[in-house]
Amino acid sequence: MSDATNLTAQIDINTIPALGKEQLLELAMGPQHPSTHGVFRMNVVLDGERVMKLKPVFGYLHRNHEKIAESETYLGSMPYTDRLDYICSITNNWAYAIAVEKLAGIEVPERAEYLRVITGELTRLQNHACLLGFLMQDMGASGTPLMYAFREREKIMDLFEGLTGARMMCNYLRFGGCRVDTPAGWMDAARKVVAEFPRFLDEYENLLVGNEILMDRTQEVGILSKELAINAGISGPMARASGVDYDIRKVDHYSIYDRFNFRIPLGERGDVYDRYMIRFLEMRESIKILEQAMRDIPDGPIVDPKTKIRGFRPKPGEAYGRIESPKGELGFYLVSDGALNPYRYRVRPPSLINLTVLEDLCIGQNVADVVVILGSIDIVLGEVDR
Amino acid sequence: MNLENIKSEIEANVPGCQLEFVLNPSPSAQHSLRLDHAHAVAVATYLRDAADLRFDFCSNVTGIDWPAKELTEKVKVKKLVDGEEKEVEEVRKTTIPGTLEVVYHLFSVEKKHGPITLRMSTKDRETEVHMPSLTPVWRSAEFQEREIFDLFGVVFDGHPDLRRLLMWPDFIDHPMRRDYVAPDDFEYEPTAHDAVLQRANQHQSEAIAKLASEAEGK
Amino acid sequence: MVDEELKNEMSKQGIVTTTLQELYNWGRRSSLWPLNFGLACCAIEMIATTMARYDMARFGAEVFRPSPRQADLMIVAGTVTKKMAPQVVRLYNQMPEPKYVIAMGACAISGGPFKQGYNVLKGIDRYFPVDIYIPGCPPRPEALLDAFMSLQKMIDAQQLTGPNRPRHLNADAKSEFIVPKFGEHDLEPAQNSTVWKAPLVQISGTETDKSAK
Numbered sequence: 001m002s003d004a005t006n007l008t009a010q011i012d013i014n015t016i017p018a019l020g021k022e023q024l025l026e027l028a029m030g031p032q033h034p035s036t037h038g039v040f041r042m043n044v045v046l047d048g049e050r051v052m053k054l055k056p057v058f059g060y061l062h063r064n065h066e067k068i069a070e071s072e073t074y075l076g077s078m079p080y081t082d083r084l085d086y087i088c089s090i091t092n093n094w095a096y097a098i099a100v101e102k103l104a105g106i107e108v109p110e111r112a113e114y115l116r117v118i119t120g121e122l123t124r125l126q127n128h129a130c131l132l133g134f135l136m137q138d139m140g141a142s143g144t145p146l147m148y149a150f151r152e153r154e155k156i157m158d159l160f161e162g163l164t165g166a167r168m169m170c171n172y173l174r175f176g177g178c179r180v181d182t183p184a185g186w187m188d189a190a191r192k193v194v195a196e197f198p199r200f201l202d203e204y205e206n207l208l209v210g211n212e213i214l215m216d217r218t219q220e221v222g223i224l225s226k227e228l229a230i231n232a233g234i235s236g237p238m239a240r241a242s243g244v245d246y247d248i249r250k251v252d253h254y255s256i257y258d259r260f261n262f263r264i265p266l267g268e269r270g271d272v273y274d275r276y277m278i279r280f281l282e283m284r285e286s287i288k289i290l291e292q293a294m295r296d297i298p299d300g301p302i303v304d305p306k307t308k309i310r311g312f313r314p315k316p317g318e319a320y321g322r323i324e325s326p327k328g329e330l331g332f333y334l335v336s337d338g339a340l341n342p343y344r345y346r347v348r349p350p351s352l353i354n355l356t357v358l359e360d361l362c363i364g365q366n367v368a369d370v371v372v373i374l375g376s377i378d379i380v381l382g383e384v385d386r
Numbered sequence: 387m388n389l390e391n392i393k394s395e396i397e398a399n400v401p402g403c404q405l406e407f408v409l410n411p412s413p414s415a416q417h418s419l420r421l422d423h424a425h426a427v428a429v430a431t432y433l434r435d436a437a438d439l440r441f442d443f444c445s446n447v448t449g450i451d452w453p454a455k456e457l458t459e460k461v462k463v464k465k466l467v468d469g470e471e472k473e474v475e476e477v478r479k480t481t482i483p484g485t486l487e488v489v490y491h492l493f494s495v496e497k498k499h500g501p502i503t504l505r506m507s508t509k510d511r512e513t514e515v516h517m518p519s520l521t522p523v524w525r526s527a528e529f530q531e532r533e534i535f536d537l538f539g540v541v542f543d544g545h546p547d548l549r550r551l552l553m554w555p556d557f558i559d560h561p562m563r564r565d566y567v568a569p570d571d572f573e574y575e576p577t578a579h580d581a582v583l584q585r586a587n588q589h590q591s592e593a594i595a596k597l598a599s600e601a602e603g604k
Numbered sequence: 605m606v607d608e609e610l611k612n613e614m615s616k617q618g619i620v621t622t623t624l625q626e627l628y629n630w631g632r633r634s635s636l637w638p639l640n641f642g643l644a645c646c647a648i649e650m651i652a653t654t655m656a657r658y659d660m661a662r663f664g665a666e667v668f669r670p671s672p673r674q675a676d677l678m679i680v681a682g683t684v685t686k687k688m689a690p691q692v693v694r695l696y697n698q699m700p701e702p703k704y705v706i707a708m709g710a711c712a713i714s715g716g717p718f719k720q721g722y723n724v725l726k727g728i729d730r731y732f733p734v735d736i737y738i739p740g741c742p743p744r745p746e747a748l749l750d751a752f753m754s755l756q757k758m759i760d761a762q763q764l765t766g767p768n769r770p771r772h773l774n775a776d777a778k779s780e781f782i783v784p785k786f787g788e789h790d791l792e793p794a795q796n797s798t799v800w801k802a803p804l805v806q807i808s809g810t811e812t813d814k815s816a817k
Contacts, residue, residue, distance in 0.1 A: 034670045060685060060688040062553070063721050064723055067561060086742075102414040103414055104412075244495060246495045319416060320414075320501055322445070552687075553723065569722065569789055
C-alpha cells in the first residue's frame with residue numbers, strides 16, 4: 001500500500017500553477033465557521049477577492065454510521081438514520097425502510113403509506129423553511145428571516161412530538177409501516193398547521209423576494225449548468241433549479257405519490273436565486289400534496305401484523321432503495337448475507353454529492369459569495385460525512 | 387429494461403469486453419454486471435452515450451470488502467479401502483480469495499429508467515488493489531471513489547485527485563474493511579456482555595491497578 | 605457577610621447591600637456569551653433555543669460570538685470526532701478566562717450512540733474540563749436552558765478568594781490544555797490524563813464488582 005499512502009498528502013499551495021497574478025492567498029474557511037453549516041472546511045485560494053481554487057475538506061463529522069450499522073440488526077439502524085440528515089429525520093427513515101422492504105419483499109398497508117407521505121412532506125416543509133432562514137442568515141440578513149422560519153419549524157416540531165414523542169429524532173417508520181398511529185386530534189392539528197403555512201410563505205415572499213440586495217447577491221451567482229448537474233449526479237431541488245426535470249417521486253412512482261396531483265417546479269438559469277425560489281415553489285406543491293393526503297387518508301392498520309420487524313433475516317442478496325428527500329436523492333444500498341445484520345450498509349448522501357460541484361460554482365466568484373453558494377446547496381454535515 | 391439485453395448490446399458494441407451477469411436472488415431482483423478492468427471505461431462511456439440507454443446519472447458508488455473465506459464441504463468419494471471399493475466421506479477445504487468490490491448504481495435522467503448495477507473487483511486485498519476510475523465518465527463518482535480509497539483502500543487509476551476524504555491524511559488504516567481493529571478507547575458499557583464485558587473487565591482492572599500504584603507512590 | 609434575613613429586611617427599607625463578590629458574579633453570570641459553534645444535531649436545538657420560542661436572550665446569552673476570543677462559554681453541541689477534537693481543544697485554549705463548558709448531548713458527554721465508532725471521541729472531557737453535562741439525544745431546548753441556569757448558579761457560588769477560588773483567579777491553575785495530534789491510528793495522546801481518569805464503575809456480576817466490595 002506504499003503508493004496508496006503517498007497519495008494522501010494534502011495539496012500544497014506551491015503546486016498550484018501560477019494564475020498570472022503575483023499574490024495568491026490561501027484561506028481555510030472552517031471547520032469552525034459560522035456559515036459552514038456545521039463542521040465543514042474549505043481551503044480557498046484567493047486572488048484579491050476572487051476565488052481561484054477551492055478544495056472542500058470533509059470528515060469532521062464522520063461518525064462511522066456505516067460501520068456501526070454493519071454490526072447492528074436491521075431495525076437497530078433505524079434510530080441512527082435519524083441522525084444522518086438531522087433536520088429531516090423522517091425522510092431518512094423512509095429511505096432506509098424502502099431499501100429494507102425491497103431487500104426482504106415487505107408490503108406496506110395503505111394507511112401507513114398515507115402517514116409516510118404526510119410526515120415526509122411536513123419534513124420537506126420544515127427543511128425548506130429552515131434552509132431559507134439559514135441562507136438569509138448567510139447573506140447577512142441576521143435574525144429576522146431565521147426567526148420566522150424557526151417559528152414555522154416549531155409548529156411542525158410540535159406535530160412530530162405529538163405523533164412520535166420526539167421533536168427531532170422521530171424514529172417513526174418501521175419496515176412495512178409506521179410505529180404508531182395518530183393520536184386523537186392530531187390530524188386536525190396538522191390540517192391547521194398546513195392551512196396556515198401559505199400565510200408564512202406569502203409573508204416571506206413579500207418580505208424578501210423582491211428585495212434588491214437579495215437579487216444582487218443571488219442572481220447570476222454560482223451558476224450550475226444542466227449538463228454538469230446531470231453528470232455530477234446532482235439531485236433534488238439543486239438539480240431542478242438548473243432545469244433537470246427529475247423528481248424521484250414522479251420517476252420511481254414509489255409509495256403512493258401517483259395518486260396526488262402536484263407539479264415539479266423547474267429553474268431556468270441554475271443560479272443561487274433559482275435554487276432559492278425553487279424551494280418556495282416546492283413548499284407550495286408540498287402543501288397541495290398534504291391537503292390531498294389528509295383528505296383521502298383511509299382507516300386501517302398501520303403495519304401488517306404478520307410482518308416480522310424484529311430479528312428478521314433477509315435472504316442473501318442486495319437492494320438499492322431511494323427516495324426524493326428534501327435534499328435530493330437519498331439512497332440506501334444494503335447487502336445481506338442472510339444474517340441478522342446487513343453485510344454492507346451504505347448511504348448515498350445527496351448532500352455530499354451535491355457538494356462535488358462546489359468548486360465549479362465558486363471559481364471566479366467573490367469570497368463572500370462562497371458562503372451564499374454553499375448555503376444554497378443545502379447541506380447537512382451529518383449526512384455529508386456520515 | 388432487461389439486463390440480459392443490455393449485456394448483449396454492450397458486447398456487440400464494445401469489442402473484446404468481458405461481462406459477467408451477477409444474479410441477485412433477493413426480492414429486489416436488481417441484477418448486476420461485472421466489468422473487466424481493461425474495458426470498464428469503454429463500457430461505462432457506451433452506457434452513458436448510447437442513444438437507447440443514456441445512463442447519464444451515476445447515483446451511488448460504494449465498496450464492499452470480501453475477506454478470504456474458507457469453505458469446508460463434505461464430499462463423498464469412492465476409494466479403495468482394503469482392496470474393496472467403498473464410499474468414504476472426505477472434508478474438502480477450498481479457499482475463496484479475498485477481494486475488494488466496487489459497485490456503481492446508474493440511472494438515466496433523460497430516459498427516466500434504471501437502476502442498473504455495475505461491479506468491479508480487485509485481484510486481492512493487499513497489493514493488487516488497483517481499479518480503473520470511472521470519474522472521467524461520471525463526475526459524481528469523484529468524491530465517492532475518494533471515500534472508497536479512504537475507507538477500503540481501493541486505488542483508482544485515472545482519478546484526478548485521489549486523497550483521503552473522511553479520515554485525516556496521516557491515517558494509515560482502512561476502517562471499513564472487515565478486519566480493521568478500532569482503537570481500544572472506551573472503558574465500559576452500561577449493559578456489557580460477551581466480548582465487550584471482557585474488555586470492560588480488563589479496562590477496570592487496569593484502572594484499579596493504576597490507582598493502587600498511584601496510592602503507593604504517594 | 606451580611607445576614608440573609610437582615611439583607612432582605614434592609615432592602616424592604618430601600619437600603620441595598622451587596623458584596624463585591626455578589627456584584628462581580630452577577631455581572632459575569634448575566635452576560636455569558638457563547639461561542640457560535642455547532643457540531644452536529646444538537647446545534648440545531650441550540651439554534652432553536654436562541655429563537656423566539658425559547659428565547660435564550662432572557663438569560664443574557666443570545667450574543668453568539670463567532671470568535672473564541674470574545675466568548676465566555678463553549679457549548680459543545682454534538683459529536684466530537686477525532687478529526688475535529690484538536691480544533692475543539694484549540695478553540696477552548698483560545699478562549700480567555702473565565703471560561704465555561706457545557707457538554708450538550710450524549711455524544712459530547714461520552715460518544716453517545718456513536719460510541720463504537722472508530723472516529724468518535726468518547727467524551728470531550730478527555731481533553732478539557734466540563735462544567736455542565738446535559739444528557740439527551742438531542743436535549744430539548746428546555747434542557748439547555750436548565751443547564752444554563754445551573755451554570756449561572758455555579759457562577760453565583762464562586763468565591764473571589766480562598767483555596768476554592770475559581771481557576772481564572774488562581775495564577776497557578778492551568779487554563780490551556782494539550783492539543784492532540786493526528787496519529788497513524790488514533791489521536792496522540794488519546795486522552796489528557798491530567799484532566800481525565802478512567803471512571804471506576806460497577807459492572808454487575810464481574811470481578812471488579814467483587815473486588816470493589
